[in-house]
Amino acid sequence: xxxxxxxxxxxxxxxxxxxxxxxxxxxxxxxxxxxxxxxxxxxxxxxxxxxxxxxxxxxxxxxxxxxxxxxxxxxxxxxxxxxxxxxxxxxxxxxxxxxxxxxxxxxxxxxxxxxxxxxxxxxxxxxxxxxxxxxxxxxxxxxxxxxxxxxxxxxxxxxxxxxxxxxxxxxxxxxxxxxxxxxxxxxxxxxxxxxxxxxxxxxxxxxxxxxxxxxxxxxxxxxxxxxxxxxxxxxxxxxxxxxxxxxxxxxxxxxxxxxxxxxxxxxxxxxxxxxxxxxxxxxxxxxxxxxxxxxxxxxxxxxxxxxxxxxxxxxxxxxxxxxxxxxxxxxxxxxxxxxxxxxxxxxxxxxxxxxxxxxxxxxxxxxxxxxxxxxxxxxxxxxxxxxxxxxxxxxxxxxxxxxxxxxxxxxxxxxxxxxxxxxxxxxxxxxxxxxxxxxxxxxxxxxxxxxxxxxxxxxxxxxxxxxxxxxxxxxxxxxxxxx
Numbered sequence: 001x002x003x004x005x006x007x008x009x010x011x012x013x014x015x016x017x018x019x020x021x022x023x024x025x026x027x028x029x030x031x032x033x034x035x036x037x038x039x040x041x042x043x044x045x046x047x048x049x050x051x052x053x054x055x056x057x058x059x060x061x062x063x064x065x066x067x068x069x070x071x072x073x074x075x076x077x078x079x080x081x082x083x084x085x086x087x088x089x090x091x092x093x094x095x096x097x098x099x100x101x102x103x104x105x106x107x108x109x110x111x112x113x114x115x116x117x118x119x120x121x122x123x124x125x126x127x128x129x130x131x132x133x134x135x136x137x138x139x140x141x142x143x144x145x146x147x148x149x150x151x152x153x154x155x156x157x158x159x160x161x162x163x164x165x166x167x168x169x170x171x172x173x174x175x176x177x178x179x180x181x182x183x184x185x186x187x188x189x190x191x192x193x194x195x196x197x198x199x200x201x202x203x204x205x206x207x208x209x210x211x212x213x214x215x216x217x218x219x220x221x222x223x224x225x226x227x228x229x230x231x232x233x234x235x236x237x238x239x240x241x242x243x244x245x246x247x248x249x250x251x252x253x254x255x256x257x258x259x260x261x262x263x264x265x266x267x268x269x270x271x272x273x274x275x276x277x278x279x280x281x282x283x284x285x286x287x288x289x290x291x292x293x294x295x296x297x298x299x300x301x302x303x304x305x306x307x308x309x310x311x312x313x314x315x316x317x318x319x320x321x322x323x324x325x326x327x328x329x330x331x332x333x334x335x336x337x338x339x340x341x342x343x344x345x346x347x348x349x350x351x352x353x354x355x356x357x358x359x360x361x362x363x364x365x366x367x368x369x370x371x372x373x374x375x376x377x378x379x380x381x382x383x384x385x386x387x388x389x390x391x392x393x394x395x396x397x398x399x400x401x402x403x404x405x406x407x408x409x410x411x412x413x414x415x416x417x418x419x420x421x422x423x424x425x426x427x428x429x430x431x432x433x434x435x436x437x438x439x440x441x442x443x444x445x446x447x448x449x450x451x452x453x454x455x456x457x458x459x460x461x462x463x464x465x466x467x468x469x470x471x472x473x474x475x476x477x478x479x480x481x482x483x
Contacts, residue, residue: 002062003043004076007086008122010040011093015115023108030101033111037094037118044090044122047083053471056080056479058128071182071189075128080476081259081328084469085125085252088335091454092248093118096241098451099343102350103151103239110151117143117245124253130178131190137174137257140250141167144242152237159230159237166230170220174257177213180206181264192260199264207268214261215272221254224313225283228306235302240346243298247305248339252331255312259327262316269319276317277400281410283310288417292424297345297355300421301338304381307414308334314411315396323399324477325470326392332469333380333388333462340377340455344370347448351441357425361432367443371430373456378422380459383415388462 014036018029051059058077066072078086096114103110120143123136141164149160182190185198202210220227235243262269269276287306294300308330315327348370349355364371380387383394393415400408444452462469 002060002076003047004060004062004078004126007040007043007047007090008076008119008126010036010043011115011118011122015112015119018108018115019112021108026104026107029108029111030097033115034094034097036115037090037097040118040122041090041094044086047078047086048472051078051083051472053080054475056475056477061128063128071185071187071191071194072131073129073189073191074132075191076126077128078126080473081256082125084328084332084473085249085256086122088252088332089118089121089125089249091458092244092335092339093121095339095343095451095455096244098447099241099244099346100239101447103241106150110147113143113147114241114245117147121245121249121253125256128192129190130182130192130195133192133257134171134175134178137253138171140253144246144250147242148234148238151239151242154237155233156237159233162230163234166220166227170217170227172217173213174217177210177217177261180210196264200266202265204267204271207265208271209268211261211265211268211272214258214265215276218254218257218261219279222251222258222309222313223254223306224279224310225286225306228283228287231306232299232302235305235342236296236298240298240342240349243342243346244339247301247342248335251305251309252335255309255316255327255331258313259316259324262319273317273319273403276313277404277407280310280314280317281407283307283313284411284414285417288414288421292417292421294421295356295358297348297357297425298342299355300425301341301345304418304421305334305338307418308338308381310414311393311396311411314400314408318396318399318403320399320402321474321477322395323403325473326395326397326399328473328477329388329392329395329462329466329469333392333459336388336455336458336462337377337380340373340452340459341381343452343455344374344377347444352438357428360429360435360438362430362434363438363441364430365434366438366441369444369449373444373452374429375426376456376459378426380463382419382422386460386463388459388466391463391466 061077063075120136120139127133145160145164181195181199187194223231284307287303291300291303312327312330315323380389383389
């Protein structure tokens with residue numbers, strides 16, 4: 001079996017093995033899930049060694065024809081855009097499983113669905129055939145629905161239903177757009193390369209309508225304003241390990257898909273540039289203001305994701321090298337930052353059963369390790385120099401200024417708003433008078449530190465030494481997005 005197929009199918013076979021074992025052995029089930037997620041993590045990160053950074057072409061390609069009649073195939077491959085997303089997905093999946101130690105009900109089903117979710121996410125980023133991409137895209141709905149609906153909070157049924165309805169509504173538009181492009185493909189193939197070649201030659205007006213359909217379909221998952229309605233409730237009600245994957249990886253699927261179709265429809269993308277930048281700026285400011293108004297920690301991070309993913313859309317709207325590199329950097333940085341915050345907030349909630357900022361104070365004295373790591377993640381979210389968020393936002397702002405001039409000042413307002421709620425949260429959690437009821441609060445334990453430290457280290461390394469990641473993605477950006 002080739003390396004990409006091996007990486008893709010290890011979580012699936014892990015889920016299958018766990019499903020066949022008795023539910024009366026939760027420690028064995030957890031161990032098997034961690035083993036398969038860890039093996040997937042190791043295999044995916046080993047791709048960095050043979051990966052050729054001097055080319056933007058697809059690497060490690062493999063293909064098996066499923067139907068030559070309609071042009072459907074099992075085709076996998078990665079480039080400088082998809083490889084960082086694969087690495088992020090495997091890392092956050094392993095972290096989510098490490099953070100799931102407190103799940104005591106339905107342990108078997110929970111770990112099966114988490115591994116199936118990892119399998120589906122990896123398939124989205126590895127697929128080189130649009131029919132295969134769409135299959136994996138839809139597959140993510142099933143495990144997420146059950147993970148939220150069965151292990152979520154009080155409003156979990158509404159949250160899971162909203163998530164499925166929003167995403168399926170967007171998926172219909174994606175499918176319709178793909179079918180339209182497929183009809184104009186001379187070879188009648190769903191291969192990404194063949195469809196991209198056909199879509200480039202489509203009439204100007206048709207490219208615009210197709211891109212609008214894709215923008216709505218992928219925009220639901222990003223999420224962009226005003227398609228973000230499902231996100232806050234899903235985040236608040238989902239178990240914290242699921243929120244790590246929902247914000248850290250699932251949102252990136254939408255941005256990844258939009259980047260791919262922007263290449264397919266260059267004339268439509270150029271025509272809709274003003275719309276893209278307008279939506280991006282509104283999302284940045286609107287998401288930041290909503291995050292500022294929240295007193296619930298998970299709701300705050302959920303709305304901040306709307307703002308941070310607006311930065312990704314702003315980078316895409318520039319259609320220049322620096323802005324597009326900034327978009328990919330922001331996708332990676334936000335995955336690490338949001339994963340860290342949802343993990344730490346979940347661990348705090350397990351100890352106190354409260355997510356209200358007003359219920360805390362002076363935690364620096366009681367839980368110094370938690371305070372340090374939480375502060376670093378919040379500072380990364382506000383774009384503090386030396387952390388990954390700064391590098392990403394700087395690229396987007398420079399690229400945005402090259403394309404849009406002083407209009408990018410509106411994006412700077414989003415940075416100020418994120419700084420405001422980040423500093424307020426740090427003050428509310430860690431400063432102020434001590435609370436006697438929190439005097440015996442347990443600090444982060446070794447297993448919890450094992451889960452959170454890779455994410456924090458990633459924020460620091462990408463902030464201080466971003467050159468390796470930039471070098472990894474640069475040639476793909478140059479090759480595919482030089483519109």
